[in-house]
Amino acid sequence: MAEATYVCDFIMDGELDGSSSTKEAFLEKFKFAVSEGFNPDTELVKVGIANQTTMLKGETEEIGKLFERTLMRKYGVENINNHFISFNTICDATQHGELVEKENWLPDGPVTVGVTSGASTPDKVIEDVLVKVFDIKRKETLQLLA
Numbered sequence: 779m780a781e782a783t784y785v786c787d788f789i790m791d792g793e794l795d796g797s798s799s800t801k802e803a804f805l806e807k808f809k810f811a812v813s814e815g816f817n818p819d820t821e822l823v824k825v826g827i828a829n830q831t832t833m834l835k836g837e838t839e840e841i842g843k844l845f846e847r848t849l850m851r852k853y854g855v856e857n858i859n860n861h862f863i864s865f866n867t868i869c870d871a872t873q874h875g876e877l878v879e880k881e882n883w884l885p886d887g888p889v890t891v892g893v894t895s896g897a898s899t900p901d902k903v904i905e906d907v908l909v910k911v912f913d914i915k916r917k918e919t920l921q922l923l924a
Contacts, residue, residue, distance in 0.1 A: 781808075782841045786848040789822050794848065825849060828865040 780797075784807070788798035798804060804818050812818075827842040842864045849861040895904055 779837070779840065779844075782844055785818075785822065786844055788818060789848055789852060824861050826863045826865065 783795060784797050784804075787794040787796065788804050792798055801818060805812070805816070825845050827838065827845060846858065846862050846864070850858050853861050893904060893907060
């Protein structure tokens with residue numbers, strides 16, 4: 779969050795919290811994070827936020843809101859769509875390790891369940907999904923036997 783605040787302060791010419799300074803200082807701070815030829819004076823006129831599966835969704839949303847507020851302040855609320863966009867590209871259930879727990883959502887009898895995930899999905903999340911599916915079927919079977 780501190781780096782996002784620094785960038786937003788730079789966008790606001792130091793009027794956000796005074797944490798940023800010159801273009802040269804900006805480029806030195808982010809020298810391993812920007813492309814060759816990056817010019818923060820012209821490149822930060824438009825900002826897009828996309829979540830990465832290794833980041834917490836809430837953290838990304840907080841950063842997105844900071845950039846949105848900053849760009850609204852700089853360019854006006856009426857112009858925000860020309861300067862900011864946020865992409866929600868992450869599955870809430872995967873992000874939080876949560877599963878939808880809906881009663882009887884699997885049909886009675888034998889079922890075939892396919893599980894797919896992105897390359898960055900931890901094995902533990904996949905395991906948790908499978909355990910939950912088996913647990914639901916086990917509970918349904920026990921209810922039928924009772």
